[in-house]
Amino acid sequence: MKSNAFERLVNNLSKLPGIGQKTAERLGFHMVKAELSYLEDLSRSILEVHNEIRLCMNCFNLSSTDPCCVCLNTSRDQSFLCVVENCQDLQSVEKTSTFHGCYHVLHGLISPLHGITPDDLKIKELLHRLQKKTVDEVILALNPNVEGEATSVYLTGLIKPLEIKLTRIAYGIPMGHSLEFTDQVTLRKAFEYRVLL
């Protein structure tokens, strides 16, 4: 189909993360046939979200308020600080309803390969928060991959001297999985971090 509008739409869609040329075309074709009211609503909500949502200047969560609703919530324990890579991970932790402390969003992980250094992350801001001495425990909830490990090691080096309790979430066999199909690294970690019963 020769159409500038369609090509521009597909081009814009393919800039989104995880959306390749093929998927962008499929979405584009869907939109062409979609109802105008839906397209107007979608189009409007894309712009609205940019106007309405900002960074919480305390924990760097995305929120429609600053401070965000987690930081504002007085029933949450300000002495527990969970460090996450991004807002998606924060939401995943929130959905479990097991953590009632506060968060600090790094907005990335250290990755020399991708040119991401500690200065690109909200690490200075984390240290600044910790220096207020209101935090009793920092829990690192970073993804167990190379970048997550590198960031954990780096943060450990910075936080340990502050004499604040520092923990990280457990690595091991996911619930419901079978040992047979668990990869070797995970199984090794599961043994290494076995728990006394």
Place this chain on the structure above:
Amino acid sequence: MKSNAFERLVNNLSKLPGIGQKTAERLGFHMVKAELSYLEDLSRSILEVHNEIRLCMNCFNLSSTDPCCVCLNTSRDQSFLCVVENCQDLQSVEKTSTFHGCYHVLHGLISPLHGITPDDLKIKELLHRLQKKTVDEVILALNPNVEGEATSVYLTGLIKPLEIKLTRIAYGIPMGHSLEFTDQVTLRKAFEYRVLL
């Protein structure tokens, strides 16, 4: 993140085909952090595409013109008609640059399970085109699945009596694949439709 704008955006995005709740959230978070100029352009192109693109009333391809650029192209052989399920498939055929005839887009396949009957497709319009007696050969280029086969059988019953040459594209082992990892149905088809050398 508690935000009506964000929830509305995620809700709208998750209505797109192949975009689930998780992916919609990921796209939403990306958009929140994206540059305003990009969001404006994306938002605009979603609306523009609806205004600019219509159905070609000859072949039912989506196009910014009616008739579409394929139908308007006088260098294309009007006596060859390739029947495809949708515009994506049409584009896939176009990209091969091997077919120089015209198209007819059905906009779906017969699927009793999904309540799609021949009346929901552009089959009446296909027969109307064929009755003009300008077409020498109809090539069915439908996906080799249950719905594609059902539609092929149905179309064969309608087109055969018109005494127009009717063919379908070849089923077999895809280029570059190995017999070892080809599924049994495909391998069986490959034998059934073997070619004399």
